[in-house]
Amino acid sequence: MLSAARVFINVGGRAAVPDIAGLNDVPYLDNASIMELTEVPEHLVIVGGSYIGIEFAQMMRRFGAKVTVVERATKLLPREDDDVSDGIRAILEAEGVEFQLGTECLSLSRQGKLVVVGTVCGTASPAVVGSHLLLAIGRRPNTDDLGLEAAGIHLDERGYIMVDEQLRTSTEGVWAMGDCNGRGAFTHTAWNDYEIVAANLFDNDPRRVSDRIPCYALFIDPPLGRVGMTEQEVRASGRSALIARMPMQRVGRAREAGETQGFMKALVDADTKRLLGAAILGLNGDEVVHSLLDIMAADQPYTAISRSMHIHPTVTELVPTLLQ
16 A cells, blocks of 8 residues: 555556457557567558557558558548548558458457458458557556555546546545546646646646647658647537648648648638647648647637748748638
8 A cells, every 4th residue: 555645646558458359369469569579570460540550550561561451440540530531541552551441340360370350240251361460459547456446536437547627536635647547648648747737736827637739640751740629520519610721732841852742731710710720741740730739729810820921941831821
């Protein structure tokens, strides 16, 4: 038993292991163990077409492996807009990554030293046969062996520690930060959790989780930078919105670098003129998106960028043109 005047729980998470028929009969990798490989797989089969799976797919393909991504959803990165998902798929397919989407009744078995991934219901269903298998279907918090119930700390149905807007748990004097609280799954959200707790405890600054604007990147080449709402979320909200979209071929810096894949997209509230969200899939997209994030955080209209002068030749200089 551990006791203290204040307790801060930051135990992180680990790869989730899916309930797939035959899983106990085959060797498999996760996001940690795949980094311990000493040779390039001949054929890597990845179960999961989301962020971790996509990043490893491009990485291993560039190392020389044949790569097949198997995903139950009908598109990659199901939380993203269709144009973003399709753009990412086009980038990876151009490099030779193969995809099987909309798969059903996943099953696993061995064929000598090979792994067989069944993708369709029925005994005669086609299968993907690979030398290595990577499971990349999500994460789970490292909370199942902490005995938190003995301290009166409440968990949700997925095992995440329930916290309020200032990251306090259900037990007085205990805070939870990072991947284990279900409020984010990134290094930057974990660091921001710390900043919120420290501000409240030591600076008399009532910062809250709801103050931050969601942002993240998909680290493929070229990368995806994302901030705020997706287009499908904006449409579902029913608000009147303005949408701008520009292919990266319009960006001089991208042409000069020979990196013209992808596009920029921004969404603006038609009434308040505030930015609602953006996706930048292309050269330096993971950096460029911060110019939009900062305007959103400052609660300024999109014209604060659209009327500004940016440096040539950069990728960011086309953001004002996009918004105009």
